[in-house]
Amino acid sequence: MSRPTLVKPPASLPHHSRIEDVLQLLPLTDVGPDIFTNARPLWHPPGARGIFGGAAIAQCLSAAQFTIPAQEYTVHSMHCYFVLAGNSEIPILYHVERVRDGRSFITRTVQARQRGRCIFTTTISFMRTGSGGERTVDHATRMPSAEECPPPPTGSETDQDKIYGDDQSPFESVRCAVKSGSKLEPQDKVLRQWIRARGRISDCPPNVREDEILRGQRLNQPGDNHQAHLSALAYMSDSYFVGTVARVHNLMRFANKRNIERTLKSFTGSDEEKQAMREYLERIAEEEAAENEGVQPDDRRIDMMVSLDHSIFFHNPRAFRADEWMLTEMQSPWAGDGRGLVVQRIWARDGTLIATCTQEGCVRLMQEKEIKL
Template sequence: MCIAAGQRTVPDDFDVHSCHCYFLLAGSGELPIVFHVERVRDGRSFATRTVQARQKGRCIFTTTVSFVREGSSGSPGSQVAHASLMPRGDDGQPLRPPPDDFDGEPELVKQGPFQSHRIDVVNRGSEHAHEKKTRQWLRARGTISGGRQAHAAALAYISDSYFIGTVTRIHRLWRFPFKADEFDKLPADLQHKVRTLHDWEGLGNDPRDMVGQPVIGMMVSLDHTIYFHEPRKVRADEWMLNEMESPWSGDGRAVVTQKIFGKDGTLIATCVQEGIIRLQEPPKPAEGGKESKL
C-alpha cells in the first residue's frame, strides 16, 4: 500500500526500483490506515518519496521509495548487465513452475490473497544453516488489474510472506503452541492438520522428528528492503519462484535474503529482511540445583 501511495505522486513513466521499510509498531486490522507521502526529490531520472502508514496518529510503518524513469539509463550499449539464473533441479534443468491450473494446496493454507506451493528445503541435511536454501512457487489469486503498478505492489506484499520464517526452517525450530513430544496426545484431526502444515513448510511429514529441537519464543520483522530489477516484467498473478537463504543470525536477530524469479526465469527482484529471533528459555532448575519432580 505504501508503494501504491508513493506511485500516485510520480509521473506514469516512473517505475519503483527500490524501497526500504521499517516495521515500527503493531498495526490493527480493525482500524483505518492513513498513508502520508512526502515528496523528497523529483529529478529527471529518479524520484524519491517517504511514506508513513499511520493509525490513531502514530506511525506504525515507514518506507523510503525510489522511482526511476523508463529509458533514463541510456542505450543498451552504454550499460553493463548480468543476472542470476533460474535455479536448477535435481535433473540439471531450470526449475519449472506448477501447472497454471494447480489446485493442490491443503485446505489449511487456502487462505489469503496469494496461492503457494509446498516449500522445498535445499541441502536439508547440512549441519550448517547458512548452506541451506528454501524454494517456493507463489502467485496472486485471480487476475490483477491496475497495470504494472498493481503488479509491483502485489509482489511487495507477497515478498513478506514466509520471509523471516526461513530461519525456523533452516534451523529446524519448533513453532507450534505445544511441545513436539506431545504430538501423539493430540486428537487425530489435529494431528493431521499439524502434520500437513509441517510437511507443507518443508520440514518433513513427521513432526515427532522435532522432539528436542529449540522452540521459537519470539519472531518479528524489523526491516524489509526490495530491489525491483525488472519492474515492467513483474506478473504477480503468474507463478514466481522465491529462493531464500540466511547468511547470518546472532544477537537475537537474523538476516534473510530472497531472490524472486518470474515464470520465464527472469530475476525480477531481490529482497533483504532482518528480524528478531528469540528462543524460549529452557526451564530453570528448582532451588538447590535440583530439578522439580512436580
C-alpha cells in the same frame, strides 16, 4: 469505538482480482494532500503480533505510486522499517512526503500511522524509464534449474492439491522440497517456493476513478497497470520471509499441538473463525513435520519472531506479471544476538530476475529470564 476502516468498504469491482481488493486505498483529500487509508480490513496472521507485514509494504508503495507519473517512472527500490505492530481493528493512514522530484529519480517517504503513532515507515525511489541509456552494464543471477526446483503445477486436479491458499487468500504458493536431513549448515540451506497472485490482475490503472470504470471508460487498457503487479509482488515478498531463520534451524513452531492451543487461547474471534484458524495452524504443522522428517527434534522454542526491516530492489519492474508463477529463493547468511538476516531472490517463470529482497527480524528463543522488545 474502533473500526478497521474509516468508511464502509466499497463494493468489489467485477474485473478486480482478490489482491487488488485487498490492497485498495482511498484518498483522504478532505484530511490533507497525499494522505490515503486502507479500503478494507487487513489480515492478522494467526499467532502474529499484528497485521501481515506485506500489507503495510504494499500499501505504502501503492500510496507513493499515486504521486508519480506512472508511465514515466517506475519503482526501483524501497527500504522499510516495522516500528510497531499494526492493529487490524484500527484504520491506517498513509502519509506520503514528496521528498524530491528529479529528472531521472523521484524520492518519496511514506509513514503508516494508527491513532497518530507511526507503525511503519519506508523510503521509496523511482527511476525514469530508459534513463540508464542505451549502453549499460548487465548481469543477473540465474534461476535454479528444474532439477533443483521442479516446475509449478500445471492445473490438473492432482497438481492443485499441492497449492497452498484458499479462495479467500489473495495469493497461492507451492513449496519446493527442502533436504533438511542433509548435513548442510543453516547458512548453506536454500528454501524455494513458487508463488503468484490468485485470479488475474486487471489491466485498469489503479488510480482511475470508479465512476469512469463503471461507465466503461479506460477499462482494460494493456500495460497501464504495472503498478498493481509491483504492489502485489511487494505484498507477497513477505511470505515466509523471516521464518526462514527458524526453518534452516529446524525449529518447529506449530508441530507441537500445545503451541497451537496456546495460540488459539488468546483468539477473540467467533467459533467459526477460530476453527478456520485451527485448520490454518494445523496445515502449517503438517508442513513443518514433513519438512523435518528424519531430523532430530530440536527442543528449543521460539519466543518471538517479528520483522524489523525489509528492503526490495526491483530489477525488471515491467517484465513480469504477479498473477503468473514466480520462483522465490531464500537463504539466511547470518543469525545471532536475537536477530536473523534473510536474502530472497525472485524470478519470473521465463528466468528473468525480478527482484532481490532482504529482511532482518527479531528471532528470540525462550529464556529463563524474560526479555522485552
